[in-house]
Amino acid sequence: MTYGDAWGQLYDKVHALQEDVPFWISEAEMATGPVLELGCGTGRVTIPVSQAGVTITGLDNSTVMLAQARSKAKKLSPRTKTLHLVKGDMRDFNLERQFNLAIIPFRSFQLLLSVEDQRRALACIKKHLEPGGRLIFNLFVPKAGCLEKQKTFSLSGNEATCLGKTPKIELEEKSQHDEYNQIIYVKNVLKEYGEGGTTQKRSEVSYALRYTYQREIQSLLKNAGYRILETFGNFQREPLSETSEEMIWVVTPIEPSA
Ligand SMILES: C[S@@+](CC[C@H](N)C(=O)[O-])C[C@H]1O[C@@H](n2cnc3c(N)ncnc32)[C@H](O)[C@@H]1O
Incomplete structure (x- = not known):
């Protein structure tokens, strides 16, 4: 059973978290093209981003989570025409198009349980990024x-x-x-x-x-062909430090010539 199928109808009752949503909206608004969210779940982030007028594709491997996202989106404004939801596995997907920004909110990257799965996802995401495109994801700091x-x-x-x-x-x-x-x-x-x-x-x-330590992520990203642009220690964009509870990574694929 996948993570999403296990949470099913309970996800939205428990995960009412909002504090990260403005961060994802502002990053999506700064993007110069469409946005891709990996592990979009019930659309907690996807729907507000779409309501902000940004074209976003949400990908998730759980039919249950996607069904909830669709039903929520249907009840909302017509702006959700900028919202596309697809079933797929972030370790292996092909949408036959590229995005300016890929996001993996709410630590969904941590649901990849091996370094090999993490590498596969990073490779697949890279193929879906336009030149100069960015990937942003957050993880908790292991304490x-x-x-x-x-x-x-x-x-x-x-x-x-x-x-x-x-x-x-x-x-x-x-x-x-x-x-x-x-x-x-x-x-x-x-x-x-x-x-x-x-x-x-x-x-x-x-x-x-x-869970993954900071140095490990740095090596993983480097080996996967990404350059780190910025890191933050919270959604208010404060620097990542020893007291941070969150690690937010803003990265971009290294150009072939680099
Ligand atoms: C913690 S929830 C986050 C959902 C949403 N992004 C949010 O912020 O509320 C993780 C989501 O990732 C999805 N997921 C887990 N593994 C996945 C995979 N390999 N490919 C695609 N989606 C996956 C789950 O189904 C679930 O909806």
């Missing part, structure tokens, strides 16, 4: 706290930026850490509460993600 072998916590309502507000949802996360392969296996138990506080629904979602 001791998030790499614990096992952890359990509950978050509810407004306490977590990632959680939807209504109905109240409680999320319990257990993760197991495979240090050798730099993979975290996450199991989420979600409980949705009704008005009276009684549990209406309990669901389980499991997925795995790979």
Whole structure:
């Protein structure tokens, strides 16, 4: 089962995160041509970018996530004619066209669980970038706290930026850490509460993600034929530093002559 199929209808209830959206819109507006989003999911970023008037293609390997993106887009303004959604795997796709900007928001690159998969995606994306085109993606900075072998916590309502507000949802996360392969296996138990506080629904979602250190990404990008243009430590574009929780990479393919 893919990540998207596992989250299914729950994704939008839990991932109400908004703080990164203005960043992606402004990058998309700065692009001089169409934008490609890899791992577009339910259109959390794709739809607002399209509503800003930018032509964007969203690619995802989950039929469930794409169906939700389509249904949300349908209910929105006619501007969504600038929105195209396609099923595909970011490690191996051919859209037979090029884009000025490719984006991979919300750490979706970390769902590629091996260096080989990461290399394949970077090679494929490169073929889809116009000369001078850019790729932007964000990853979390691996820190001791998030790499614990096992952890359990509950978050509810407004306490977590990632959680939807209504109905109240409680999320319990257990993760197991495979240090050798730099993979975290996450199991989420979600409980949705009704008005009276009684549990209406309990669901389980499991997925795995790979964390990558800064130096490793630098080598990966270099070997994949990309030049790093900029890095940021958050979506307010502050510099990447030892206190950053996010790594945002802005890169461009190295010209053949370089
Ligand atoms: C964390 S969600 C992000 C969704 C959306 N970009 C957002 O910001 O809300 C990751 C998405 O990547 C998709 N995905 C995972 N592996 C993929 C792959 N190999 N190719 C294409 N999409 C993939 C999942 O189906 C899911 O929709």
